[in-house]
Amino acid sequence: MFIFLIKMFMKRIVVLFFVCAAAVLLVLNFSCAKVAAAGNNNGGTKDSILVNIGANIIIPGYQALATNVNSLDSAITDFNSAPNSTKLSTVQTLFTNAYISWQAVSAYNYFGPASDAIPALTGLNIFPTTTAIIDTNISRNNDNVNTFANTSAKGFPALDYLLFGTNNTTLLADYTTDAKATNRQIYLAAVSADIKTEVNAILNQWLPSGGNYINTFETGTGNSISSSLGLLVNSIDQDFEITKNDCLGIPLAKIPVGTVSPILPNEVEAYYSGISIQLAVAETKAVQGIYLGNSANGNGLGLKTYLVNAEQQKNLKYNGGILSDTISLALTSTISNMQAIPDPLSATIQANPANADAVFAECQGLTALLKTDLPSDLMVSINYGDTDGD
């Protein structure tokens, strides 16, 4: 407990502080035995774990996404010039590639350039898309996808509808012989162009040749709210909860929406293209990759490295075992069980949801590890969440 000695002179108060043996720690002192990390320091000292995560995992992830959305956009331009089934097939394949590579980097959406951008990069994946708004926009040839009213009529979910919204024969007719074919092509091009613009802007912000956020990230040492570790843990937790809640929970009726919760199979991610599980797996694998530090070009320094160091320094135990191993096993198990859920998820939810229900429960357990136990051992505070209008 703090004890203040107050020494009162006639007019002035001079306060002496001292701290007794059981003092509260004033400054969170985070040190890592195996890597150089010296407090919060954006002045130059780099943390080798952050270097690996930033340079070998995050930037390559954004580069892959940019490459894929650029290819997709070119293919869409080509498709619009003379729509046929071959070109449609190409566009649909490139869409799938792009969406999966989006999901591989969505865990970084809640800090740094992706989060500071206006519109925020998360706006590229607001699902379920509102098809009525898309149809109205096409009908009226309104292709300004960035008005606020179009928030759920743009991005990957909009492409999902525009490219897979009906069977290929009808779809092709919509882009060729239908009365609104030209408008539809324009809207398709606008949605894709917006994705390409936004993604490339974020990549540029990270690169040394552009905004050089990579430097900020690598030198953001320590574990405060604004440190790279703090931002990263909050971001991956937030994104994983979306996978848990929005990709699985709400469609499976595990999360009450109103007073009655029916299953909502139409509200899965990628409802039209039917790649919902592929996306959920990609996202969870991305979380695993950051944790193990080994995805993309990673060299194995990841969140687990921080955790293992903390466990060794402070002899931390978790339920009689070791948390860092528990998390590793939970990630592997969740991914494996998730992969076993058949796509399209919307059909599985209606026909045979037992596996998906079980994976949802497993995701809840993994969330607790990532959102409570991991941050606690790393002394990182979780500061996103339901501020319920206090």
Place this chain on the structure above:
Amino acid sequence: MKKITFPTLAFLIMTCCVSCTKTTTNTIYYTVPATYTFTNVNDSNQLMLLAMADQIVATVNLGNASGVVVNAQVLTDMFNNTGGYFNDSAHQLNASGLRLADYCSPLAKTDLLNYFDSIGVYSQSIVAASYGVAGVSPSSASPSKKYLLSPTGIFYSQVIKKAIMGGICAYEIANVYMTDSVSNSVDNNTVVPGSGTAMQHHWDEAFGFFGVPVNFPTSTTGLKYFGSYSNQVDAGLHSNSTIMNAFLLGRAAIDNKDLGGKQVQANIIIRTFDQLDAAAIVQEMKETDENINLGDSVAAYGTLSESLGFVRNLKYNTSSTRIITNAQIAQLEALYDNVNPANPNLYNFVGASVNTAAQIEAKTDAIRQLVGSIYGFNATELSLL
């Protein structure tokens, strides 16, 4: 980090003596506990008043279910504690003789009674909310959260809650307890068992209105009203330790007849509560931006309404040390709606069919920057609020 504005000396270890270069008369040493565990603390009245506020807000929120009518007279009666409307399971509120009305700034009382009337009218709607039409609409990101909105998109439930915070809690703390109620002429000698001297008791009552546990900020469990908001803006304002230290130091000063010290701490509390309300406006801009990024216009109307409540609270603060002027408050209100600042149209503010997210966030940033420039929050602090 602890932030004390008067001069401090370096840390000493326990075994060290303080060296007194020259002891003048009236040198008093006293200890200050790290938690609010003084003798004779009794803030049970304030805890009951906050419980009454909770129940009024809960009653207002019944109107968030479409078709459920909330009776304005019931809300008014709860405010005046007549009619026995409180749920007495936790506290004996109905027979307590306490009335929120007695602890309310006159300006806030007028506003609250008007807000109750509005709730009474709008909750009669059976349609969804839309431009010019009161009703209930759900958040798009969290559809189980429903909002009763006014014809101009204002979520009065939150405006009411913020008016209670500013017009009752902060008003009482900063404008009543920290001024007349602990002035040097107030009795600080006669100790009443269970509540202390009059001066001690008033100080404790002020603490009771803060809404924090006795070991705040070590514990942040059960934070209410401004206790909760202090914690939400603490990264940018450092209000948790500033306010808590001032309460601790002030009560210790009173206990030891250090009236000068008491005054210093009272002034810190008065000033910090002013800044806290301003910081809360900025915090709601961040939440509004997040709702805009999610495309959740209804939730955005909710957080904008929260900020509006905090803006109106600035007027309830009658302290001569209040930073913002009346003219600046008018400027701030005009940023919500320059045509009708007294009843801003939040649908126009968001302008969903014409504005991009960037344009909407430029408006929230204008509010953020104006508050920042008036209250001296720098760019880093603004980003942390």
